[in-house]
Amino acid sequence: MSFFLPKLTTKKDIDEVIKAVAEKVLVLRFGRDDDSVCLQLDEIVSDFNNKTSDQKMLFVHNFSPLVLLQLSKTAHDLSNMASIYIVDVDKAPIYTRYFDISYIPSTVFFFNGQHMKVDYGSPDHTKFVGSFKTKQDFIDLIEVIYRGAMRGKMIVQSPIDPQNIPKYDLLYHGI
Helix, strand or coil: CCCCCCEECCHHHHHHHHHHCCCCEEEEEEECCCCHHHHCCCCHHHHHHCCCHHHHHHHHHCHHHHHHHHHHHHHHHCCCCEEEEEEECCCCHHHHHHCCCCCCCEEEEEECCEEEEEECCCCCCCCEECCCCCHHHHHHHHHHHHHHHHCCCCEEECCCCHHHCCCCCCCCCCC
8 A cells, every 4th residue: 555645746647537537536635735734634633633832843744644644544445436636736727727726725526537516515516625524524425426426416415514514715806
């Protein structure tokens, strides 16, 4: 098992993965490698929040390998249903604009080349904005997307508790 998830750096790479991943949910995690919010995933969030300020400083410096390990474990758990890739927003500006990635991290889902939408109870159904509170929330979401897609649905209802979904305001520029 690899401790690093594959990274997509060009539009061509992203296009190829979207076309190539079949009968699985494709997860594209948009963010930055050096952004601490992007690194707060799964159980690591609770571990980080329970530390003292001195421990947090040490924890942040050693954060990246732990996050990649957690994501990699989740990717392994979901390997029959999903393929997970990391996309740096600065290296893929075309898709960053296309999916309107204004908050990071943002996670976009596909199934057989089709963009999957999820009703999170927010105005934007095209992506999950923020970090998942628990590993189980992420796993449950992938399962619901997978089962819905297998039934031909392009939009599914989120199984995540609304309290665990980050809240944000959509800003429309130039309207």
